[in-house]
Amino acid sequence: MWVEKYRPRTLSDVVNQTEIVTRLKIFIQEKSMPHLIFSGPPGTGKTTCALALAHDLFGHSYRQNVKELNASVTSDTPILIKINNEIKRTNFKELAKLYFKDNSGIRVKPEDLKVLSIGLKYEIRFSDVDYIFRHKVQKIAKIRYEGGYVKTSLDHSVIIFNEEGNLISKKVSELLKGDLLISFKTNFLGKTQELNLRPFEPNMNTALLHTRIRNPKVKKIFKDFTLNDEFSKILGIYLAEGCTSLQGNTSGQIIFTFGYPQEKKLAEDVSNFFKNLNLSIYSNKGKSGFDRSRESSIQIRILNTQLTKFFGANFYDGSERKTAHFKRVPLFIFDATTSNRINFLNGYYRGDGCGVWGEVARITSVSKDVLIDSAWLGRxxxxxxxxxxxxVRLIWPHAKFSYVKSNLLPSFLSHRLIHYAKGNPRYLLRHSLYSKKSKRVSKQIIKNLLETIETEDQVIENIRSLVDSGLYSVKITDIQVEDYNDYVYDVSVPDSQAFWGGTTPVLLHNSDERGIKVVRTSIKQFAHYLGTEDAPFKILVLDEADNMTGDAQQALRRTMESTSRNCRFILICNYSSKIIDPIQSRCSIFRFSPLKNKDILQRLEEISKNEKIDLMEDGKEAILYNSGGDMRRAINILQTTATLKGEIDANTVYKVTGKARPEEIQNLLKIALEGKFLDAIQQIETLLNVYGLSGIDVIGQIHREIIKLKNITELQKINLIEITGEINFRLIEGADEKIQLASLIAKFCRIGMNRK
Structure with missing residues (x-):
């Protein structure tokens, strides 16, 4: 990752923060320093200065005398992420390849990375990832639960329900067999997928001795293909029964092999679909190896090199080995419409499944990743x-089943309702009240109790929200401690402090090591012991210290007092005002200012030269606009755009960052302030659907451009900003983004009309 590759190793290499660097160098000369607070906006060099200071102080023993905090899951833990606006089911091993490229760092701050998490109202949503952490551990716990498993470090935490219906964390080391974890199923609406087949177009012409003629082998060329239910089902069938054959760069074939005669209908469906595309298709039947007189299989071959390359690029996640063991669910399926996703799974089931679709469907595969992909896709x-x-098994509620797991919640939630419910609630809850084995109760029973309750308090409101949510409880079936001795990983999710992970998703606590327990354990333990002989003290770097709880900060203050002989603390924060006064009074505070554009531009040009990138002038301006004075963001944007071939211009930068161009937002404001409501709504639809922007992204860019508006009064700008802030708050609270953005446009139009 270029952010780490080009991160300054010493204080002399740090740019822009001249006064701060000068003061820190005095600490190095004197081999003495107080506790420090580094405060300022993201990407201004706070962490870089902390690590460079430690490097200059300790030299080769730097790692032994510096600690950064984390707690983690194993590298093969499945998660669902959104990166550069594309949904992907991945794991931490794959993330490490992307972000820890030099195999040396222990923490990186990714850009445009979101992980599947949970909202304030228990809605399942993607949240921003602030950091990815890793460190090595000797032991891990393998937690098996109904329908899956997850492997974590022993000091990691999972999220569980408490008796008031709130989400709380519990350490893995405290879990017992039979405890309940939290899982989910939900309906992501998704969007219609326009599949771009242009990169796989064959060469239309072929060269002869003195001329070029049209290639006679090219019968059909596709430009774009809209994903529909029928094609989704064909893709699912390919996942089960298909493979590709490509000789050199031409003569491509998609091959489906079915059992005969039991899968004859399936073969006919596939054949008819591709015939309707006017493609050349061949079929032949194979003989049984035991009875050569009996036909036992039927093979369908579709001759089209362009589609062959498309299937090869999307079903194997970049692997050179195009075999069943390396198959994956294509990424675009995860963000497709619900109907497309279900038809894809149905096609997969028809090819490799048994059981009854709509009740319990069982699908087998030799690819572990495909099974996990399918499990998450179903959820x-x-x-x-x-x-x-x-x-992998797909389960639906059905009259013949007494219960399904996705309809169960902890029974102690319903016990809280007994005192409020009318009628005979104890009879409804008799199994959970009088049987030690019954730890869960159906959502329907809780809903029946809630219908009889007339009073409201926070607990009842929480329980109502849980019953209406997609959350449910799964039971731990086994916990085993295993030897490991490798990296474990974690993500910091400031929005919710939780993320979903596991072979089927369970809710895990993120590496927010800012609670009082951590201060009393890992921080205190590290700070009390002496460092190496050549180090006068050790350094503990605590990032995002302004997110620490009040009790944790008080405990940290006492630890700082009792360990000042052995350890120095560097607290990194965005807002020093959120650090309690007793800690501030014990620290020297350094305030970092946003980097100047010329300093960021100088670093971008240096990297472009070293990496042999053709960075155009308008591309530089676009990166500066999108980085907002954040060096880390600017470098990450440059690295992401560099993966695309050719010159890096403004169009490339805006395409990669998933942002609208400033002039497009300005045009939107101009149209709205002219009172053209429907035209402005159409522009909003374009930003959401074509660019894939979220409502909060649009609001952020609108806020930025309002300040630059001309030909309106200061009072009108104030009104526009006030409306923008109100809509932003509603979106954060979980309101529907299209309705709220339409409301914003309506209010802007009204202000524009009143100007006339």
Missing amino acids: ISDIETSSFKKE
């Missing part, structure tokens, strides 16, 4: 799933 399509070694 975001409102289908309960379970993942096993060579099988």
